[in-house]
Amino acid sequence: MNRDTVCVQGGYTPGNGEPRQVPIIQSTTFKYATSEDMGKLFDLEASGYFYSRLQNPTCDTVAAKICALEGGTAAMLTSSGQAASFYAIFNIASCGDHIVSSSTIYGGTYNLFAVTMKRMGIDFTFVAPDCTKEELDAAFRPNTKAVFGETVANPALTVLDFEKFASAAHSHGVPLIVDNTFATPVNCRPFEWGADIVTHSTTKYMDGHGAAVGGCIVDSGNFDWTRYPEKYPGLCTPDDSYHGVTYTERFGIGGAYITKATVQLMRDFGSVQSPQSAFILNLGLESLHVRMARHCENALAVAKALQADDRIAYVVYPGLEGDKYYESAKKYMPNGTTGVVSFALKGGRKAAETFMKNLKIAAIETHVADARTCCLHPASSTHRQMTEEELCAAGVPSDLVRFSCGLESADDLIADIKQALDSIKVG
Numbered sequence: 001m002n003r004d005t006v007c008v009q010g011g012y013t014p015g016n017g018e019p020r021q022v023p024i025i026q027s028t029t030f031k032y033a034t035s036e037d038m039g040k041l042f043d044l045e046a047s048g049y050f051y052s053r054l055q056n057p058t059c060d061t062v063a064a065k066i067c068a069l070e071g072g073t074a075a076m077l078t079s080s081g082q083a084a085s086f087y088a089i090f091n092i093a094s095c096g097d098h099i100v101s102s103s104t105i106y107g108g109t110y111n112l113f114a115v116t117m118k119r120m121g122i123d124f125t126f127v128a129p130d131c132t133k134e135e136l137d138a139a140f141r142p143n144t145k146a147v148f149g150e151t152v153a154n155p156a157l158t159v160l161d162f163e164k165f166a167s168a169a170h171s172h173g174v175p176l177i178v179d180n181t182f183a184t185p186v187n188c189r190p191f192e193w194g195a196d197i198v199t200h201s202t203t204k205y206m207d208g209h210g211a212a213v214g215g216c217i218v219d220s221g222n223f224d225w226t227r228y229p230e231k232y233p234g235l236c237t238p239d240d241s242y243h244g245v246t247y248t249e250r251f252g253i254g255g256a257y258i259t260k261a262t263v264q265l266m267r268d269f270g271s272v273q274s275p276q277s278a279f280i281l282n283l284g285l286e287s288l289h290v291r292m293a294r295h296c297e298n299a300l301a302v303a304k305a306l307q308a309d310d311r312i313a314y315v316v317y318p319g320l321e322g323d324k325y326y327e328s329a330k331k332y333m334p335n336g337t338t339g340v341v342s343f344a345l346k347g348g349r350k351a352a353e354t355f356m357k358n359l360k361i362a363a364i365e366t367h368v369a370d371a372r373t374c375c376l377h378p379a380s381s382t383h384r385q386m387t388e389e390e391l392c393a394a395g396v397p398s399d400l401v402r403f404s405c406g407l408e409s410a411d412d413l414i415a416d417i418k419q420a421l422d423s424i425k426v427g
């Protein structure tokens, strides 16, 4: 099936007389005839549902669609993108381990890694996305368990050099984990470029309507954990909390990672997506391919208009010719990148505040990747816990405005920007 068809129909094939739309199985629990039947599920000897903290049919159906879109072997939904990022790493790293991450990542992810997971004893080394191969190699330690980056970084809009990051990860015997939220599988499939695990905040383009917070993790099935059993004991040696099951043996290379994240991390942390949210997410996925094209078209028109305006200091958009990441974007995302454009006003932070206040169509929101255009000043909101130095390393200088182009008319968006820029002069 073509990707567009998977967006519409993937994951769910109703039988004769069954509902055409994915049913919302709003049930915490599932009934069995005997305790033995249920015991088999608990022992992972049979597959089936018993409690929605572990698995739910609606969530699994939607996860299967995202899995097919990414070209993976297994996937799971989580309650949020934050939960997806946390599980993706914690599934293969624990106290005493180390991760190499691109420095240009989402502010919430940076905080999760640099503060919260560091408190759990996991160390992170942040490398510039443009670092040399030597600098990247030098970031690895004997206890490094994974490499992390974002396809198109939120909000820095750097494009991940997949080949450089994947080859470094693999030459050190660890997987590359990629947050593909901003590109979505419509514009980029990281597995085709060497990524091993993909994460998403489905809250963004996948839902696309600002309706439901959610996340997803997809496994490519390409990383062979059994080559490094001493490095990934959680996957390659018996799990005492599951009657000694060894995930790689029982579920294979393609199933071990997601099964462990489900039966162990989801069981213990419980960051589940609700069936209702999964249903809403699926409605978004049905039009993802149509919406992404329009988001990108609008973003390019806005980026070009901003670039041509002499009140703008600089514009960052990987789809814009001349952008630092234009060539990478063409290589990894020939059909478009994302709907978010970043820019700075010549008047700096103060002008940015006046500008944003005077926008009429674009709303000030923490959100991005919505059908409705929104904008944000990261340095005073999502990234406000960072120092000036950290802001620059994250690709978010304090004068940067993040502008998320919705699905409105590009002409209206540009007119809104122009009138808000005019208001700075008057004021």
Ligand SMILES: *Cc1c(COP(=O)(O)O)cnc(C)c1O
Pocket: 080, 081, 082, 083, 085, 106, 108, 109, 150, 154, 179, 181, 182, 200, 201, 202, 203, 204, 213, 214, 215
């Ligand atoms: C929003 C976002 C997250 C966090 O997702 P939530 O659903 O808000 O928890 C992670 N990564 C990226 C790139 C994001 O944009």
